[in-house]
Amino acid sequence: MDNRIIAKDGNVMLRELKDSDLHELSEYANNEKVSVNLRDAFPTPYTFENAKSFKEMVDSQNPKTFFAIEYQGKYVGNISLSIGNDVYKKSAEIGYFIGEPFWNKGIATKAVNLMTSWGFNNLNIVRIHSGVFDFNKSSQRVLEKCGYSKEGIFLKSICKNGKIYDEVRYAKTI
Numbered sequence: 001m002d003n004r005i006i007a008k009d010g011n012v013m014l015r016e017l018k019d020s021d022l023h024e025l026s027e028y029a030n031n032e033k034v035s036v037n038l039r040d041a042f043p044t045p046y047t048f049e050n051a052k053s054f055k056e057m058v059d060s061q062n063p064k065t066f067f068a069i070e071y072q073g074k075y076v077g078n079i080s081l082s083i084g085n086d087v088y089k090k091s092a093e094i095g096y097f098i099g100e101p102f103w104n105k106g107i108a109t110k111a112v113n114l115m116t117s118w119g120f121n122n123l124n125i126v127r128i129h130s131g132v133f134d135f136n137k138s139s140q141r142v143l144e145k146c147g148y149s150k151e152g153i154f155l156k157s158i159c160k161n162g163k164i165y166d167e168v169r170y171a172k173t174i
C-alpha cells in the first residue's frame, strides 16, 4: 500500500492530504451546512488560503493525525484525531466533515470506523471521543453506527451563531 494511504474499506480510503485536494477542500468547507456543526475555529467563509494554511499545519504534524477522505478515487472530506494533553494524553477527539454532495452514502461511517481502528493501533491511546451539537442527528447516527457509546449530555455548553445548544458526548474505549 502507498505509504500515504493509512486505511481503506472498499471505496473509502484515508490518506495524507495532497495539494491537489485544496480546491475541493475550500469548495466543500465553504458551506454553512458544514460549518454550523463545527467549532468557530473552522473558518467561515472558507477560502483557498484557509485550505493552504490548513495543509501547512498538517504537513508540520509529527505524527500526522489529520487525513483526507477519498470516495471512489475522489477527495470528499477530512478526518482527524486530536490527542489530549496532560492527564488526557491517552485520549483523542475525533473530528470529520464530508462535502455535502457526498452525504448519506455511508462514507463518514466507513471513515470513522477506519480512523478509530487506526488511532487505537497507532497512537497509543485508549479512548476516542466526540462532542456533537444536539441538532446534528446525522453525526450522532454515524457515531452510534461505529459503536461509540452516548456518555451524556453537556447542557447548554455550546454557543454557536449566537444560540445556545446542548452537546452530546460519545466515546469508544479499548
Ligand SMILES: CC(C)(COP(=O)(O)OP(=O)(O)OC[C@H]1O[C@@H](n2cnc3c(N)ncnc32)[C@H](O)[C@@H]1OP(=O)(O)O)[C@@H](O)C(=O)NCCC(=O)NCCS
Binding pocket: 033, 034, 035, 037, 038, 095, 096, 097, 098, 099, 102, 103, 104, 105, 106, 107, 108, 109, 110, 130, 131, 132, 133, 136, 137, 138, 139, 141, 142
Ligand atoms: C455528519 C456527516 C459527517 C455525516 O456524513 P455522511 O457520510 O453523510 O454519513 P453516513 O452516510 O455514513 O451516515 C449518516 C447517517 O445519518 C442519518 N441521517 C442523516 N440525516 C439525518 C437526520 N436529519 N436525522 C437522523 N438521521 C439522519 C442517515 O440516514 C445515516 O444513517 P443510516 O445509515 O442509519 O441511514 C456529514 O453530514 C457532515 O460532514 N456534516 C457537516 C460536518 C459535521 O457535522 N461533522 C461532524 C461534527 S461532530
